[in-house]
Amino acid sequence: MKKYFLYLAFASLFLSFFNSCKQCYSDKTEIVATDTLQIPALDLLTAEIKKDSINPFLYFKRAQLYEANNDFKSAATDMYFALLLDSLRPEFYLYSAELFKKSGEPQRGILLMNKAITTDSMNTTYYVKAAELAYIDTTLKNNYGLALTYLNEAIAKDPQNADIYFYKGTIFKELGDTLKALSSFQTATELNPKFYNAYVQIGLLLKNRKDKNAAKYFDNAIKVSDKPEDALYAKANLLKEEGVAFYDAGKDALSIERLSKAVETFKKVIDLNYKNVEAYMGVGFCYYQMDSLPEAYHYYQLATKVLPTYAGAYFSQGLCAEDLGRKKEAVALYQNCLNIDPSFKRAVEHLKKLQ
16 A cells, blocks of 8 residues: 555656656556557567566566557656656666657656756766757757756766767857867867767868868877778868869869879778768769769769769769760760759750750
């Protein structure tokens, strides 16, 4: 009997977070028996819950199965019971908040994180999750400011946590405050010298500012990761842009040197991920810029094979075919481009010229 009254007391704390399941709360036995998806794994868990209805981990496990089948309402119902039975489990709070995020109800997730913080104010993951939910909820007034407030509270609890500074940097970047973003990302790398994503973000911000130090940060990212696809791609683009700038300035030797390095770096991206279509396009562009038309044609063709709906790849391949004197092929490629994107202006222009 004491346990029954204890459950009722806990219930009052969580009802506001799980309102969407109100209709389900009136009959606990019905909740336990419900399995409209007729999935064997769910049937097994439901049977276990019937035998041990006060085991919160069984509800937690079943919630994950419901989520895997996109039944967020049933998952939220089970997490209501999990938290009802054990209101101190961090994984229950965090998982429930993630459910609210996936079901498009971040504000309810924030409320739940506030409740979690009252149970353990030193657990910085609660603040970070609340910040994440505030960050994505554009309906909240000053949502970025609220997210930063949560992160600052987390830093006060754990000032050596590099991840929290990285999250702050992400928000400052979104706000357009480059200096604060750089400062936050830099602090993240100081606290964690192997923070790959922070190095990449610093490099991207410096690249946008035309700062020559950008390459150094891309190199740092490449050094600390086994699969630095993003860093290699960013560095390749930097080299490509430098090559084009040298070409425009009439410095052909420097242009070819940079473009050749860009090709080499783009190919490293492809080695890591052969489906990275933009890397093929980058190689094709650099070869085209260096008048290596057959090589450019080949990589643009590879891009169309990786992503057959990429209109720009057909157009670029068409340019190569046209320059190589293969006009009929060029016409067909421009037409392929326009079949995918009828508004592709340059393809229309080239097609008219050839016809």
